[in-house]
Amino acid sequence: MSNIKNGKGIIGWIDYRLPIFSTLQHTLVDYPTPKNLNYWWNFGSLAGIFLMIQIITGIVLAMHYTPSVEGAFASIEHIMRDVNYGWLIRYIHMNGASFFFIVVYIHIFRGLYYGSYKSPREVLWWLGLIILLLMMATAFMGYVLPWGQMSFWGATVITNLFSAVPIVGTAVVEWLWGGFAVDNALLNRFFALHYLFPFLIVGVVILHIVALHTHGSNNPLGIDRKGPQDSIPFHPYYTIKDLFGLSFVLTIFAAVVFYAPDYLGHPDNYIPADPLKTPAHIVPEWYFLPFYAILRAIPDKLGGVIAMISAIFILFALPWLDTSKVRSATFRPIYKKFFWFLLIDVIILTWVGGSPAEGKFILIGRLATIYYFAHFIIFMPIIGIIETPRPLPNSISESVLKKTIKDRI
Amino acid sequence: MENNSDDDKKTRRDFIHITSGVTFAAGAAAAAWPLIDQMNPSADVLALASIEVDLEPLQPGQSISVLWRGKPLFIRRRTEEEIAKARDIDLNILKDPQLDEDRVKNSNYLVMVGVCTHLGCVPLGQQGEYGGWYCPCHGSHYDTSGRIRKGPAPTNLEIPPYVFLDENTIKIG
Numbered sequence: 001m002s003n004i005k006n007g008k009g010i011i012g013w014i015d016y017r018l019p020i021f022s023t024l025q026h027t028l029v030d031y032p033t034p035k036n037l038n039y040w041w042n043f044g045s046l047a048g049i050f051l052m053i054q055i056i057t058g059i060v061l062a063m064h065y066t067p068s069v070e071g072a073f074a075s076i077e078h079i080m081r082d083v084n085y086g087w088l089i090r091y092i093h094m095n096g097a098s099f100f101f102i103v104v105y106i107h108i109f110r111g112l113y114y115g116s117y118k119s120p121r122e123v124l125w126w127l128g129l130i131i132l133l134l135m136m137a138t139a140f141m142g143y144v145l146p147w148g149q150m151s152f153w154g155a156t157v158i159t160n161l162f163s164a165v166p167i168v169g170t171a172v173v174e175w176l177w178g179g180f181a182v183d184n185a186l187l188n189r190f191f192a193l194h195y196l197f198p199f200l201i202v203g204v205v206i207l208h209i210v211a212l213h214t215h216g217s218n219n220p221l222g223i224d225r226k227g228p229q230d231s232i233p234f235h236p237y238y239t240i241k242d243l244f245g246l247s248f249v250l251t252i253f254a255a256v257v258f259y260a261p262d263y264l265g266h267p268d269n270y271i272p273a274d275p276l277k278t279p280a281h282i283v284p285e286w287y288f289l290p291f292y293a294i295l296r297a298i299p300d301k302l303g304g305v306i307a308m309i310s311a312i313f314i315l316f317a318l319p320w321l322d323t324s325k326v327r328s329a330t331f332r333p334i335y336k337k338f339f340w341f342l343l344i345d346v347i348i349l350t351w352v353g354g355s356p357a358e359g360k361f362i363l364i365g366r367l368a369t370i371y372y373f374a375h376f377i378i379f380m381p382i383i384g385i386i387e388t389p390r391p392l393p394n395s396i397s398e399s400v401l402k403k404t405i406k407d408r409i
Numbered sequence: 410m411e412n413n414s415d416d417d418k419k420t421r422r423d424f425i426h427i428t429s430g431v432t433f434a435a436g437a438a439a440a441a442w443p444l445i446d447q448m449n450p451s452a453d454v455l456a457l458a459s460i461e462v463d464l465e466p467l468q469p470g471q472s473i474s475v476l477w478r479g480k481p482l483f484i485r486r487r488t489e490e491e492i493a494k495a496r497d498i499d500l501n502i503l504k505d506p507q508l509d510e511d512r513v514k515n516s517n518y519l520v521m522v523g524v525c526t527h528l529g530c531v532p533l534g535q536q537g538e539y540g541g542w543y544c545p546c547h548g549s550h551y552d553t554s555g556r557i558r559k560g561p562a563p564t565n566l567e568i569p570p571y572v573f574l575d576e577n578t579i580k581i582g
Contacts, residue, residue, distance in 0.1 A: 060444055060447055063447070063448065064447075078451070078453065081452065082451040082453040082454075083447050083451045083452075084446040084447050084449050084451060084452075085442075085447050086447060088443055089443060089444070089447060
């Protein structure tokens with residue numbers, strides 16, 4: 001490692017010409033990190049790791065997959081039954097997508113609670129939202145590839161949404177389909193794009209990390225670091241903490257992959273796609289359910305589409321919708337409660353999205369949708385103004401030291 | 410509590426470093442293996458493609474080629490002359506010594522994989538200096554038992570696994 005600094009040896013020779021080793025040293029080893037980060041800060045690195053898992057298993061699956069309506073479903077079964085460890089790689093990829101979303105959603109909610117979207121981290125937040133959008137596109141296209149009933153009908157429903165656009169809607173949909181219905185042309189192009197998008201995600205993730213490193217990580221107190229006494233080097237403290245958290249998550253992941261690999265999926269997707277027969281209840285995968293609920297809550301076709309898209313785009317405005325000068329919800333008694341209201345609301349929306357659009361679900365879905373938008377557009381601006389935050393500690397160090405002194409007395 | 414010497418601390422840290430390193434390496438290998446093994450032939454490819462061939466129409470001096478596991482298979486009903494030539498052999502002159510008796514189940518029929526053992530071209534039948542096969546790619550000559558006699562090929566033409574189901578039918582693979 002000293003060779004990187006003094007430029008000696010093979011490492012020094014390469015680093016002088018392409019500073020890859022010193023960059024890694026700077027970003028992963030020396031990088032000063034707030035010393036009070038809690039486990040909610042593990043989820044960023046977890047997301048990066050699941051991205052890598054998806055890319056590796058995905059490339060391997062692509063070696064055996066046939067992207068045609070005649071061959072797709074059978075090629076998946078070929079992978080499951082004939083390819084060595086194909087069943088394992090497929091289940092890892094399938095459940096890896098779900099875990100990627102679990103981890104990213106927790107990562108986002110961490111940001112909402114601790115004010116990580118506030119200045120000077122607005123662009124960091126936007127890059128994160130772009131990653132989320134790319135993930136959703138990638139996951140949607142990936143789900144179409146097995147060409148099961150849900151693949152086909154989910155693709156039909158969601159691509160049909162674009163027909164809501166006035167005037168050009170139908171033309172846009174036919175352009176998307178490359179035809180007059182979801183068929184071979186669409187499957188082929190979804191395969192190509194599904195292979196591409198994860199690499200776009202990698203690019204935006206790199207920008208996301210660069211933006212993060214510009215001002216450093218936020219922390220549970222939401223106050224800036226005042227000096228070196230407030231930081232510790234990333235390695236070994238957070239590398240080992242991240243590895244520990246990873247081992248925990250991987251254990252749960254392994255439990256799902258080996259003991260309940262189809263639990264998060266829909267059994268109808270094991271039925272080959274039939275363009276003549278729509279399943280009784282079309283549902284997207286669980287990670288899309290809240291947005292699906294919002295889409296269905298608005299009785300108007302175009303209105304539903306706009307509401308669904310707005311549900312994500314409203315988050316871009318968050319740094320300005322939240323008027324409070326205080327970052328962390330730890331010191332914001334009113335905002336803290338509303339954070340939990342939002343979480344419960346999103347869970348309710350998930351439940352509604354997975355249920356048939358009938359009876360009580362319609363009213364509950366509409367109320368939950370109204371709350372969702374009210375939370376961002378009405379409550380957050382008002383709370384920031386009327387709330388009296390609790391007094392902030394003077395520094396991170398002081399807050400940590402205070403605790404230990406109190407414990408010793 | 411007495412201070413442990415510096416050496417002691419170093420050893421304990423080394424122990425945990427080495428143990429973690431080994432465990433991590435073992436884990437990495439275990440994770441990598443399925444990703445590598447998936448490229449090996451899958452079960453449907455391995456399922457020994459078995460084919461049955463009806464030999465009835467074959468007259469002495471006639472050959473047929475059948476596709477087996479993606480490669481040509483030569484089946485030749487040999488003439489008495491060819492069999493005699495194959496048997497009249499001094500093993501010492503052969504690059505890959507093998508008795509004709511060891512290469513056929515029924516001396517009338519020669520069953521071989523029609524792929525030159527040099528670099529994989531398909532040899533031409535009833536050509537070459539030994540009355541057998543000749544590979545035009547690099548000039549390997551095989552005799553009436555399919556043994557390499559001249560040229561760069563290292564071994565005799567491969568004999569596949571086969572059985573006679575009855576007098577006129579064989580099953581290969």
